[in-house]
Amino acid sequence: MNNEQRAALNQVANGNPMGDLATNMGLEFLEASAERVVGRMPVKGNTQPYGLLHGGASCVLAETLGSVGSALHAGEGRIAVGVEINATHHRSATEGFVTGVATRVHGGRSLATYEIVITDEQDRRVCTARLTCMLRDAPQG
Numbered sequence: 227m228n229n230e231q232r233a234a235l236n237q238v239a240n241g242n243p244m245g246d247l248a249t250n251m252g253l254e255f256l257e258a259s260a261e262r263v264v265g266r267m268p269v270k271g272n273t274q275p276y277g278l279l280h281g282g283a284s285c286v287l288a289e290t291l292g293s294v295g296s297a298l299h300a301g302e303g304r305i306a307v308g309v310e311i312n313a314t315h316h317r318s319a320t321e322g323f324v325t326g327v328a329t330r331v332h333g334g335r336s337l338a339t340y341e342i343v344i345t346d347e348q349d350r351r352v353c354t355a356r357l358t359c360m361l362r363d364a365p366q367g
Contacts, residue, residue, distance in 0.1 A: 252267055255294075263340075264325065267326075269321055270321070278320060279318060281313065285355065288311065291340070292355075299338045300338070304361055317350060319346045324345065325345055327345075328342045329341050334361075335361065336362075337360060339356065341355070
């Protein structure tokens with residue numbers, strides 16, 4: 227990630243664009259712009275009882291990446307709030323990292339929609355998600 231992308235990312239949510247949940251899950255950003263956000267997350271620590279990547283963890287990764295893209299699209303003084311997410315889980319992941327790529331599908335004044343493709347380390351699709359965020363002015367104070 228270059229310095230310009232880092233600076234843009236740090237403007238989102240007062241320098242903590244992920245929030246506590248995504249931080250605790252080990253998510254890290256690799257690239258960030260309004261058009262495309264890339265991040266990865268370890269499978270270990272984010273599994274369900276059978277040792278497979280938890281579907282909810284995939285949704286956290288997808289919503290985090292799409293929300294950051296939406297906030298970057300919205301611009302300074304505005305916020306993005308997720309209003310709808312759907313996810314299709316194609317295959318399991320049991321080790322290593324999964325990588326999510328959020329690509330803007332629609333960027334308007336009041337809504338932004340991103341498609342998020344999550345793959346394993348062998349570049350096999352694990353999950354496809356779509357997130358829509360409402361864009362609004364940031365609350366005062």
